[in-house]
Amino acid sequence: MSFFKKIFKKIIHDKSDDDSDGHERKAPVKPYHGTVTPHPNFNxxxxxxxxxxxxxxxxxxxxxxxxxxxxxxxxxxxxxxxxxxxxxxxxxxxxxxxxxRSDFEDVVMALLMTPGQYDAYELKHAMKGLGTCEDVLIEILVSRSNHEIKEIKKVFKEAYDEELEEDIKNDTSGDFLTTLLALCQALYDAGEKQRGTDTSVFIDIFTSRSGPQLHKILSLYSKYSEEGLAEAVQDELKGDTEDCFMQLVKCAWNTPAYFAEKLHLAMKGFGTNSETLTRIIVSRSEVDLKKILKEYKRIYGRTLQEDILAETKGDFEKILLELCGDN
Missing domain, CATH: 1.10.220.10 (Annexin)
Structure with missing residues (x-):
C-alpha cells in the first residue's frame, strides 16, 4: 500500500513544479468529440x-x-x-x-432528459426492487466528472426526495459501499477534502484523484512495479469492490476504450443488453461518442454500427445508428 502513497507524493510534487511560476493557467479549448451537435437553424x-x-x-x-x-x-x-x-x-x-412502446421509446425518453436527470434515473432504476444492478452504479459513478456527480446528486434529490448516498447505503455494503460513497462525494479534484484515516489507500487514492492524475499513477506504476496494477487490485480486493476498481482503472486509462468494451459486451453472446446500449450511446452522444466509435473499430476490427445492425432491429436499430452518426 505504501507504494501507492509514494507515487501520489511524486504526482503532487510534479504538480507543484508545474504551477511554481505563479501564473494563472488558462484551460485550453477542448475539441468536440460528440456525434450530436446543435441544429444551426433551430426553431x-x-x-x-x-x-x-x-x-x-x-x-x-x-x-x-x-x-x-x-x-x-x-x-x-x-x-x-x-x-x-x-x-x-x-x-x-x-x-x-x-x-x-419498447426499446425505441426508452431511447426517446432518454433523449428528452437532461444528462443529470438521465444519470439519476439510471441510478434509481439500478437500485429499484429486488437486487441491485451493481454494474450500472459503477459505470456511472466512475466515469462522471466532479461537476457531473454534484449535478446528479442534486437532481436525484429533486426527483425522488431522497439522497443518493442513502439509497446506496440501503442497497450495498462493505468495501463496495465505502467505495461508492467516496465516489458520490464528488472528490475528483485532488485536495478538495481530506479523506478519513479509516479508508483504505486504494479507496483513498482512486476515488479522490482527477482523471489525469489517475492516468499518471497508472503510468508510474508500470515503470516501478513488476506486478501489474490489475494483479495488485486482484490481490487486495474481491467481488464487487474489485470490479469497481478494475473499471476505475480502465476508465482512467482510456475512457473511450472503456465504453467501447462495455458496448461490445452488451452485444456479445446470446441476447442483447438494450439498456446498456441506450445508456452509453445516449449519455456519450454529446461527450465522446466519436472517440468511442474509433476505439471500437481499433479493438474489434469492425464498426459499432456494424454490430448494431447485426444485433438490433426496427426503430431501435435506426435511432441508435442515427445517434452514432456517419459510419
Missing amino acids: PNADAAALRKAIESRDVDEATLMEVLVRRSNSQRQQIKAVYQQDTREPLEEAIKSAL
Whole structure:
C-alpha cells in the first residue's frame, strides 16, 4: 500500500513544479468529440409542432421523431419540451409514453432528459426492487466528472426526495459501499477534502484523484512495479469492490476504450443488453461518442454500427445508428 502513497507524493510534487511560476493557467479549448451537435437553424416552435403532428398521426411517425430529436442538442430538446407543454398543456414525455412502446421509446425518453436527470434515473432504476444492478452504479459513478456527480446528486434529490448516498447505503455494503460513497462525494479534484484515516489507500487514492492524475499513477506504476496494477487490485480486493476498481482503472486509462468494451459486451453472446446500449450511446452522444466509435473499430476490427445492425432491429436499430452518426 505504501507504494501507492509514494507515487501520489511524486504526482503532487510534479504538480507543484508545474504551477511554481505563479501564473494563472488558462484551460485550453477542448475539441468536440460528440456525434450530436446543435441544429444551426433551430426553431423550437416548429419542432414542437412537428412532434405533435407525428405523435397524433394515425400511425405514429417515428421517422419524424428521430429526425427532430436526434438532430438537436440536449439543450435544444429542453426548449422544445417547454414549447410543447406550453402549446398542448401536456408534457412531451407523457405524449411519448402513450404513443410509443419498447426499446425505441426508452431511447426517446432518454433523449428528452437532461444528462443529470438521465444519470439519476439510471441510478434509481439500478437500485429499484429486488437486487441491485451493481454494474450500472459503477459505470456511472466512475466515469462522471466532479461537476457531473454534484449535478446528479442534486437532481436525484429533486426527483425522488431522497439522497443518493442513502439509497446506496440501503442497497450495498462493505468495501463496495465505502467505495461508492467516496465516489458520490464528488472528490475528483485532488485536495478538495481530506479523506478519513479509516479508508483504505486504494479507496483513498482512486476515488479522490482527477482523471489525469489517475492516468499518471497508472503510468508510474508500470515503470516501478513488476506486478501489474490489475494483479495488485486482484490481490487486495474481491467481488464487487474489485470490479469497481478494475473499471476505475480502465476508465482512467482510456475512457473511450472503456465504453467501447462495455458496448461490445452488451452485444456479445446470446441476447442483447438494450439498456446498456441506450445508456452509453445516449449519455456519450454529446461527450465522446466519436472517440468511442474509433476505439471500437481499433479493438474489434469492425464498426459499432456494424454490430448494431447485426444485433438490433426496427426503430431501435435506426435511432441508435442515427445517434452514432456517419459510419
